[in-house]
Amino acid sequence: MPDLQPTDLIARAEEIYDYLASNDISQTLKRLLDFVQDFSTQDTHQQQVITLYQSFRVYNQQLQDKSLAEIKPQRDALVQEVFNIIEQIEQSWEGQNKS
Amino acid sequence: MTEKSIHTLAQELKDKLSTDPTAAAREMIEFTKRFAHNPLLKREALMLKLDYSNAQQEDEKEHILEAMLVLINNVVKDYLQQPEADRIETQKYLARKQAALKTTVQQKIPSKTSRILFEGKGVGKRFKNTGFELSGIDLTLKIGQITGVVGENGNGKTTLFRICVGDLKENAGQIRFPDLEQNEWNQLNWQEIKKHIAYIPQELPKWHGSIQENLHYEATTHGLNPQENQKAVDYILHRLGLKEYAHRSWSALSGGYKLRFALAKALVWRPRLLVIDEPLANLDVKAQATVLNDLKNLSQSLKYPLAILISSQHLHEIERVADSILFLKAGKTVFYGNTSEVGKERLENSFEIECNLSLSALEEKLQGFEYNSLDHNGLVFIVHAPLHINSQNLLGHLLGKEVEIRYFRNISQSTKKLFVS
Numbered sequence: 001m002p003d004l005q006p007t008d009l010i011a012r013a014e015e016i017y018d019y020l021a022s023n024d025i026s027q028t029l030k031r032l033l034d035f036v037q038d039f040s041t042q043d044t045h046q047q048q049v050i051t052l053y054q055s056f057r058v059y060n061q062q063l064q065d066k067s068l069a070e071i072k073p074q075r076d077a078l079v080q081e082v083f084n085i086i087e088q089i090e091q092s093w094e095g096q097n098k099s
Numbered sequence: 100m101t102e103k104s105i106h107t108l109a110q111e112l113k114d115k116l117s118t119d120p121t122a123a124a125r126e127m128i129e130f131t132k133r134f135a136h137n138p139l140l141k142r143e144a145l146m147l148k149l150d151y152s153n154a155q156q157e158d159e160k161e162h163i164l165e166a167m168l169v170l171i172n173n174v175v176k177d178y179l180q181q182p183e184a185d186r187i188e189t190q191k192y193l194a195r196k197q198a199a200l201k202t203t204v205q206q207k208i209p210s211k212t213s214r215i216l217f218e219g220k221g222v223g224k225r226f227k228n229t230g231f232e233l234s235g236i237d238l239t240l241k242i243g244q245i246t247g248v249v250g251e252n253g254n255g256k257t258t259l260f261r262i263c264v265g266d267l268k269e270n271a272g273q274i275r276f277p278d279l280e281q282n283e284w285n286q287l288n289w290q291e292i293k294k295h296i297a298y299i300p301q302e303l304p305k306w307h308g309s310i311q312e313n314l315h316y317e318a319t320t321h322g323l324n325p326q327e328n329q330k331a332v333d334y335i336l337h338r339l340g341l342k343e344y345a346h347r348s349w350s351a352l353s354g355g356y357k358l359r360f361a362l363a364k365a366l367v368w369r370p371r372l373l374v375i376d377e378p379l380a381n382l383d384v385k386a387q388a389t390v391l392n393d394l395k396n397l398s399q400s401l402k403y404p405l406a407i408l409i410s411s412q413h414l415h416e417i418e419r420v421a422d423s424i425l426f427l428k429a430g431k432t433v434f435y436g437n438t439s440e441v442g443k444e445r446l447e448n449s450f451e452i453e454c455n456l457s458l459s460a461l462e463e464k465l466q467g468f469e470y471n472s473l474d475h476n477g478l479v480f481i482v483h484a485p486l487h488i489n490s491q492n493l494l495g496h497l498l499g500k501e502v503e504i505r506y507f508r509n510i511s512q513s514t515k516k517l518f519v520s
Contacts, residue, residue, distance in 0.1 A: 006212065006243075006399045007204045010197040021128055021145045023152035026340070031396070033338055038401035039204070046330060052339050068153045075153075076146060083142055093200050096207065 009039060009093055013086045020082060025056050032082060039089050048085055052078060105134060109175050116164055117238040124148045127167055136185070139369040143170055208401050212243030216278045216372055216406040217263060223271030224258055233258045233430040234271065240372065240406040242278065243399050247421035247438075248410040249514050256410040257301070260374050263408060264298040265289040279371065294320045294321070297365035299375040303357050310352075310360050311336070311345040314367045337362045339393060344365030354381035358390070367402040379413045387413060389422045414515045415508075426514050433517055442512035445486070447471055449516050450493055452480045453506035468493070479506065 003075060004011050012035055019028040028042050040054040055078050112130055115123035124147065131144040147167050154160045158233060217240040225232045233255040240246055240263075246254050261267035262274070265287075273284035276292050306313055314335065318328040336342045339359050341517040344352065352360065358378055365373055373394075379387045398407050411417045418424065418438050434441065454461065458475050465473065470484040470493075482493060490509045497504060510516045 004399075005201070006401045006404075007201050007208070007210060008197070009200045009204055017128075017141075017145055021125070021148040023149055030338055030393070033334060034396060034400065037334060037403075038208070043330070046334065050337055052102075055341065064151070067156065068150065068159055072150070079146060079149065080142075083265055087138075090200075093203055094196075096203055 005037065009090065012038075013090060016082070016086060020079065026058070028082065029053050029056065032085065035089070037083065039093065041092065042088075045089070048081065052081055080096055105175055105178055109171050112171055113168055118377070119202055120151065120160070120164060124151050124167065125336055127171065129169070132176050135174045136181055137177050140170065140177060142487040154162050163289055173399055177240055183487050193328060204401075204468075208506050210243075210401070211278075211404050211516055212241075212399065214242045215238055216240050216242050217272045217274070217276055217408075217516075219263070220284075221272035222259070222262060222269050222274060224262060224267060224269050225271075230256075231255070231430060232473050233262075233427075236272070236425075236427075236432055237435060238263075238425060241422075242371065242406050243404045244422040245395060245398055245407045245409060246423050246425065247417040248408065248425045248427065249412070249414055249417060250427035250433075251412075251518070254427045256427060257304055257376055258430075259427070260298070260376055260408065260410065263372075264374050265293055266298070297363055297368075297370040297373045298359075299361045299373070299378065301376040301380070303361050305349050306364075307349070309346045309348060310341060310363070313360075314363055317364050318367050323368060329366050331369070335367045338397075339363050339366075340389075355383070355386050358382065362390070362393075366397065366405075370405060372406045372408070373398075374408045376410050377412070378409065379411050379416060387416050391416055395420045414513060414518075418513060424514055428517075434514065445511060445516070447483050448486055448511040450482045450484070450490065451506065451508045451515070452482060452497070452504060453478070454480070454497075454504050456502065461502070464497065464502055468496045481510075 004015060006012070010032070016028055016031050016035060019031060021026075029049060032047070032052075036049055039073050040046070059071065059075055059078060062074075068075075108130065112123055112126055115126065128141075128144045128148055131141050135141055135144075148162055150163045151160065151167075154163055165206065169448075217238070219236060219238040221234075222236040222238065223232065225234075231253075232516040235257060236255075238246070238259070248259065250256055258267065262269045270444060273285050274287070276287065279292050279295055280288060283295070308316075311332065314332045315328060318331050320419060323331055336345055339362060341356070341359055341363055344356055344360075347356075349357070358381060362375075362378075365375075375394075378390060382390060394407055394409070398405055418441070421438050424434065424438050424441060452461075456464065458473070458480070461480055462473055465482070469488060470482050472483045474481045474511060484493065490507070493506070494507060508515075
């Protein structure tokens with residue numbers, strides 16, 4: 001695991017994407033929770049990540065009985081939520097950067 | 100980047116998809132990050148990689164590989180659609196954006212990392228009844244960093260920890276907590292300092308009620324208001340993978356989960372110093388890696404960073420995450436410094452080997468090979484060799500002699516070498 005500078009927002013977002021692409025959902029959500037705690041000013045973001053934990057748990061249970069094709073729409077929605085949270089936070093910092 | 104080279108790279112990637120799809124899927128993400136302007140293409144690349152990891156049936160995999168080919172073409176199109184000036188500047192723009200955001204974060208959330216939390220100079224403690232003496236210990240704990248304390252049992256690790264947390268009074272040397280209070284050496288307000296220190300002893304104390312109730316209790320007693328309390332408990336339960344166990348009691352948890360709970364209980368109120376004695380003893384290999392990675396990440400939190408002092412007999416695991424190492428022997432410092440400096444001034448290299456040979460048979464196999472000495476510590480052989488001899492040399496020689504090697508590790512730059520020397 002490469003050393004990351006905690007203040008490097010984009011590198012930390014990339015770290016989360018890397019865990020996601022490696023199908024390491026547990027580590028993706030852990031680091032997303034850290035990302036939210038460090039960079040988000042909205043209380044709702046932590047709750048959104050916690051909801052994702054629960055949703056991915058259900059998804060993993062479904063994956064044992066169903067093929068990927070059958071539950072892909074649900075999985076894609078969860079992954080999009082990961083992207084959305086990160087992008088919302090990135091954009092809020094970009095806004096501060098401009099002001 | 101010329102148009103020809105993006106086409107060449109795209110073609111190489113397409114070729115690789117048919118020969119090594121897993122590696123190609125990884126490279127496709129890098130390719131997309133590098134060339135695509137449209138952020139949706141990056142999302143799609145990540146999705147396809149994830150799909151490929153999850154796909155179990157061959158027709159599913161085929162379908163995903165076809166989608167990857169389409170994506171590669173779309174990335175090339177997206178790149179070529181940009182005006183040439185933008186194409187050249189993409190990487191520079193991204194680097195500028197990254198640097199600017201980093202600066203903004205640093206300004207808004209000033210980093211506490213690297214500030215000195217604890218400092219001890221020449222710390223010592225003598226026990227009259229046993230005659231054991233801890234002496235001359237210098238130790239500096241910095242916020243955002245992990246300090247590992249290693250050494251055999253009975254060498255003073257726990258004594259040192261108890262001094263650091265104020266459970267035991269040192270009778271030599273000086274200590275202070277510069278980041279907690281502006282005090283002089285040894286004039287400590289322990290009542291105030293202890294509000295910022297969490298200590299997890301080797302023997303975990305029993306507790307009553309459920310995990311969740313205990314976490315709320317800890318947060319309340321450390322002054323978190325109800326809203327913060329709920330947020331902190333939710334965070335730590337999920338962060339340490341305890342949510343499914345939140346309603347369990349002490350007796351319903353395995354040793355590994357009891358430790359995780361102790362960590363949650365210690366971290367929920369956001370201490371500035373975590374002192375943790377032999378946490379890896381009851382964990383399997385996977386859980387050890389998880390706990391250490393979690394500690395590393397949590398210590399470097401931007402909002403709530405902390406200094407961590409940890410002891411363990413699992414040297415390689417500790418060395419992987421610790422920023423500095425203190426090696427104690429008979430109550431004295433044998434080594435203290437950055438983890439990267441362990442073994443820097445060594446006079447020889449050392450290698451651990453496990454194989455199906457006796458000591459004399461291995462000596463025979465090593466004839467003609469340049470080495471200084473060969474030992475057996477009851478578990479593994481240790482070959483000591485001159486500094487110019489490396490792992491490849493030794494492994495090459497032994498494999499050439501058809502030695503069946505079960506385990507091999509270069510311990511030249513590990514504190515393990517201090518145990519065997």
